Amino acid sequence: MDVVTAHWSASWVFLACYLLVAAAHLVGIRRLLVGGAPETVRAGGDATAQQLKREALLFQFGLLATLLAVVSPVGYWSDVYIWVRAMQALVLAFFGPALIVAGAPWPALRQVLPRAGRPQGGPDLPDRAAARVPRLLRYPVAVVVAFNVIWLAWELPAAFDAVRGDSALAFVEHATLVAAGIMLWLQLIGSRPWSPAASPLRRAAMIVGTVGAGTVLGMVLVFGNGVLYPVYAGPAHHVMTVLDDQQLAGAVLWMGMLPVMIGGAVAVMMKWLSEEESAELSASLDRLLSPRKSSWPSRPGIR
Secondary structure, eight states: OHHHHSOOOOOHHHHHHHHHHHHHHHHHHHHHHHHSOSSEEESSSEEEHHHHHHHHHHHHHHHHHHHHTTSSHHHHHTTTOHHHHHHHHHIIIIIHHHHHHHTOOHHHHHTTSOOTTOOTTSOOHHHHHHHHHHHHTSOHHHHHHHHHHHHHHTTSHHHHHHHTTOHHHHHHHHHHHHHHHHHHHHHHTOBTTBOOSSOHHHHHHHHHHHHHHHHHHHHHHHHOOSOSOGGGOSGGGSSSOHHHHHHHHHHHHHHHHHHHHHHHHHHHHHHHHHHHHHHHHHHHHHHHHSOOOOSSOOOOOOO
C-alpha cells in the first residue's frame, strides 16, 4: 500500500484547471436543468433532462480521469517507469478526451461564460464563442494528422527525456495531449450540438490510420534492441532493466489504445447504419406516398 499512498504527484496548475472546469460545468448543468422544461432542456439542440445528466456524468468521469493521470501515484511513478508514463499518456490522449467529448459539456459551459461587455442588441457572447469552434472542425484530416504528430512527438527520445523532472514542460505535454485528444474525438464521434464534418467511411479510415501510427510506435518499442530513454536508468530498475521497461511500455501503448479506438469505430459504424436505414426508410415512404402513374394510356376526351 505504501506504493499507492506514499507517492503522490502534485501539479497545482492542473488541479486548479480541473476544479475550475468541473465547478463551471456543474453550475451550467444546474442552470440548464432548472431553466428548462421538465421533459426537455434546450441546450444547443433538444436534449432530455435524463440525457443531460448522463452526459454530465460522462464528462465528469473523463475530467477526473485526466486529473488522476497527473495528480496521483501515476504522476509520480511516470517519472520512474516508462510503462507507467505510457499508461498516463493513453489516459490523457485517448480515454479521458473520449469521455469528455461523449459528455457534450459545451452547452453547460456556455451558461457560465462571462456576459459582461456584451453590446446592447448584439449577439450573445457565448453564442459567438460557440460559433467559432466548428471552424476548427472543418478540416478533419488535418486535425487527425495534427493529433498523431503531437502524440508521436512527445514519444521521441529528446522530448520524452526533457519532460522527466520538468514540471512546466510536463504541464505543456499533458495539456497538449488532452487538447489534441478532444479535437480528435470531436472529429470521430462528434459532441452535441456539433456533428463530425467527415463521412463515416472517412472517420473509420482516420481511426485505422491513428491505430496504425500507434502500432508502429508500439512495435518500435517492443522489438527494439536499443535503449531509447536512458535517462530512466536508475535504482528502480534493479529487477526490470530499462530495456524491459521500454518494451513493456510499447506493449501498453500498442494494446492499450485498441479498446477505446475499437469502441469509437463501433460507434461510427452504428451511426452510419442508422443513417443508412433512416435514408432507406425515408425513400421507401416517399415511394409509398407518391401517387403512382397509371400504365394505361390516357383516354381522349369525349367531344
